[in-house]
Amino acid sequence: xxxxxxxxxxxxxxxxxxxxxxxxxxxxxxxxxxxxxxxxxxxxxxxxxxxxxxxxxxxxxxxxxxxxxxxxxxxxxxxxxxxxxxxxxxxxxxxxxxxxxxxxxxxxxxxxxxxxxxxxxxxxxxxxxxxxxxxxxxxxxxxxxxxxxxxxxxxxxxxxxxxxxxxxxxxxxxxxxxxxxxxxxxxxxxxxxxxxxxxxxxxxxxxxxxxxxxxxxxxxxxxxxxxxxxxxxxxxxxxxxxxxxxxxxxxxxxxxxxxxxxxxxxxxxxxxxxxxxxxxxxxxxxxxxxxxxxxxxxxxxxxxxxxxxxxxxxxxxxxxxxxxxxxxxxxxxxxxxxxxxxxxxxxxxxxxxxxxxxxxxxxx
Ligand SMILES: C[S@@+](CC[C@H](N)C(=O)[O-])C[C@H]1O[C@@H](n2cnc3c(N)ncnc32)[C@H](O)[C@@H]1O
Numbered sequence: 262x263x264x265x266x267x268x269x270x271x272x273x274x275x276x277x278x279x280x281x282x283x284x285x286x287x288x289x290x291x292x293x294x295x296x297x298x299x300x301x302x303x304x305x306x307x308x309x310x311x312x313x314x315x316x317x318x319x320x321x322x323x324x325x326x327x328x329x330x331x332x333x334x335x336x337x338x339x340x341x342x343x344x345x346x347x348x349x350x351x352x353x354x355x356x357x358x359x360x361x362x363x364x365x366x367x368x369x370x371x372x373x374x375x376x377x378x379x380x381x382x383x384x385x386x387x388x389x390x391x392x393x394x395x396x397x398x399x400x401x402x403x404x405x406x407x408x409x410x411x412x413x414x415x416x417x418x419x420x421x422x423x424x425x426x427x428x429x430x431x432x433x434x435x436x437x438x439x440x441x442x443x444x445x446x447x448x449x450x451x452x453x454x455x456x457x458x459x460x461x462x463x464x465x466x467x468x469x470x471x472x473x474x475x476x477x478x479x480x481x482x483x484x485x486x487x488x489x490x491x492x493x494x495x496x497x498x499x500x501x502x503x504x505x506x507x508x509x510x511x512x513x514x515x516x517x518x519x520x521x522x523x524x525x526x527x528x529x530x531x532x533x534x535x536x537x538x539x540x541x542x543x544x545x546x547x548x549x550x551x552x553x554x555x556x557x558x559x560x561x562x563x564x565x566x567x568x569x570x571x572x573x574x575x576x577x578x579x580x581x582x583x584x585x586x587x588x589x590x591x592x593x594x595x596x597x598x599x600x601x602x603x604x605x606x607x608x609x610x611x612x613x614x615x616x617x618x619x620x621x622x623x624x625x
Contacts, residue, residue, distance in 0.1 A: 262334050263310040264292055265317070266422065266432050267325035268445050270607055271301045271381045277324040279583035281305040281317070288316040300424070301379030304331060319439045323586060323605045323615055326380075326445030329420050329432030338427045343394065344401045347421060350431055351407050358406055369409045372416030372436070374399060375443050378423045387423045394421070440469075446609045456516040459547060460495030461610045466572045467499070470604045470618035479570050479622060480505070485541040487568070489532035490548030494519035501525060505543065510535050533558055537567050544568035549576055556589040560596030563619065570620040575605075577613050586615060593617070 265285075269277040278294035285292045285305060292307025307313050314330035322328060333350045335343075355370040376395035378387040398421065402408035409416060418439070420432040442448070447468060449461050467476060482504035488497045492513030500507050501522045509515055509525055510532045519525055528535065532548050544562050548555060552575040562568050575589050590605060597619070605617040 262304075262306060262331060263308060264304055264306040264331045265310060265314060265328060266302060266304050266331045266420075266430050267322070267328040268302050268379055269324050269326060270609075270611075271299050271379075273324055273582070273607065274298055274300060274303055276583040276586070276607075277303045278305075280322065280324050280586075283583075283587075284317055284322070285313055288313075290316060299381055299383075301381035301384060302422070302424075304334075304430070314435070314438075320604065324583075324607050326607075326609065327420075327434075327440045329434045329439065332431045332433055335429050335431065336427065338429060340426060343429070344398055347398065347429075347431060348401065348405055348407070351402075351419075352405070355407060367406065368416075369403075370407055370417065371402070371419040371433075372409045372413030374402060374408055374419040374421065376421045376423070377444050380444055380446065384424055387426070390426060391423055394423075449610075454498075454518060455495060456493045456498050456519055457495035458610075460499050462547070462574070462608060462616065463496045463499045463545060463572060465608045465610050466616045466618060469606060469608060470572070470616065475620070475622075479542075479620065484543060485539075486543035486545065487535075487537055487541055489535070489544065489546040491515060491527075494525075496545050496547055497525055498522075500543070500545070508537065508541075536565070540566055541568045542570065544571045544573075546571070546573040552576055552578070552585060552589045553592060556593040557596060559617075559619070560593050560598075563597040563599060563601060563621070569622065570618075572616060572618050574611070574614050574616050577615065579613075582613075590617070593619070 274296040278296050282294045290307050290313040292305045294303050294305050296303040310330050319328045335346050358367045376391040378384040378391055415436050418434040422430040447465055449464055451461055480503045484505045486500050486505045486507045488507055488509045490511055491497050491509035492511035492515055494515035497507045497509045498519050501524045507525050509527050510530050512529050515527050555575055559573050578585055601619045602623050603619045605615050607615045
């Protein structure tokens with residue numbers, strides 16, 4: 262079977278399926294999505310999977326935690342030898358080297374192998390199997406010349422994805438076109454003095470939605486920011502840890518140690534009406550409100566030039582979440598009235614919501 266395989270938050274399979282099929286059709290590779298509710302993954306069945314994989318970069322996908330080109334689906338695996346069918350499948354794509362081949366032809370096809378399972382209630386118990394199978398698979402792939410002797414992130418990565426003990430998908434991830442974390446989940450630790458668990462959302466957003474260059478260039482000590490819907494202060498605290506000066510807007514109180522940084526001004530005001538006296542570098546917004554209303558307000562900030570970069574959440578309604586997402590992002594882009602680099606993702610720490618990063622600086 263050819264196509265794409267992508268992981269998502271459990272329960273968001275319909276959104277990911279809608280996103281993948283809509284986007285694939287738009288770039289000229291129509292396919293159909295195959296998924297089960299609460300499975301944590303979606304397969305988009307399509308003919309030219311390598312070209313489709315290239316045309317839908319992971320960076321641009323909202324509901325995909327990870328994405329890969331599907332090489333095959335193996336059902337009825339024999340628990341006493343799950344390795345041979347995988348090697349056989351891979352040899353179909355990468356025939357064994359014969360004598361007289363050049364150095365380049367003998368180069369291993371993969372620089373890493375990750376054995377994973379979807380992040381679903383049904384598949385989480387497969388974590389132990391995945392770990393021990395990876396330890397057995399690696400040396401076997403090396404013996405076959407399929408895997409580099411040492412990890413090499415510049416080569417494609419092989420994924421073996423168990424959905425049960427006898428059923429696995431095999432996929433290929435091109436270097437740089439996917440989440441750099443197993444299962445597509447960045448492991449972040451909540452520090453003891455974080456005012457709220459929400460702090461992790463902004464930390465993850467800065468880590469996943471900005472690239473290394475953007476983190477260096479766009480987040481500098483002494484920059485200014487507004488935090489709309491700031492209480493009890495998790496996002497404000499994350500910004501102060503980057504040494505930004507923050508105007509925190511919320512009728513609710515902020516934790517004292519956040520105020521004690523000396524970098525924060527707490528203003529009890531309505532985040533939909535408050536505006537800065539001078540243009541700021543950043544605006545972040547975690548107000549719980551209708552997503553269209555938030556998208557419109559965010560667009561106003563960019564149209565009026567009140568900020569250069571923003572991270573904001575769009576809380577999704579229970580129904581038609583993909584349609585609402587597409588609508589809100591279009592609305593935001595159109596009403597912002599200027600060229601923006603926009604990235605949106607449902608982050609690991611996002612529940613019924615997505616997070617958007619928008620910037621006037623183009624580094625692409
Ligand atoms: C999810 S909490 C924010 C958590 C915060 N980001 C953190 O990390 O601690 C949402 C906040 O938005 C505030 N809020 C909702 N509507 C607002 C409005 N119109 N103006 C200002 N704050 C608002 C609420 O008071 C609430 O404190």
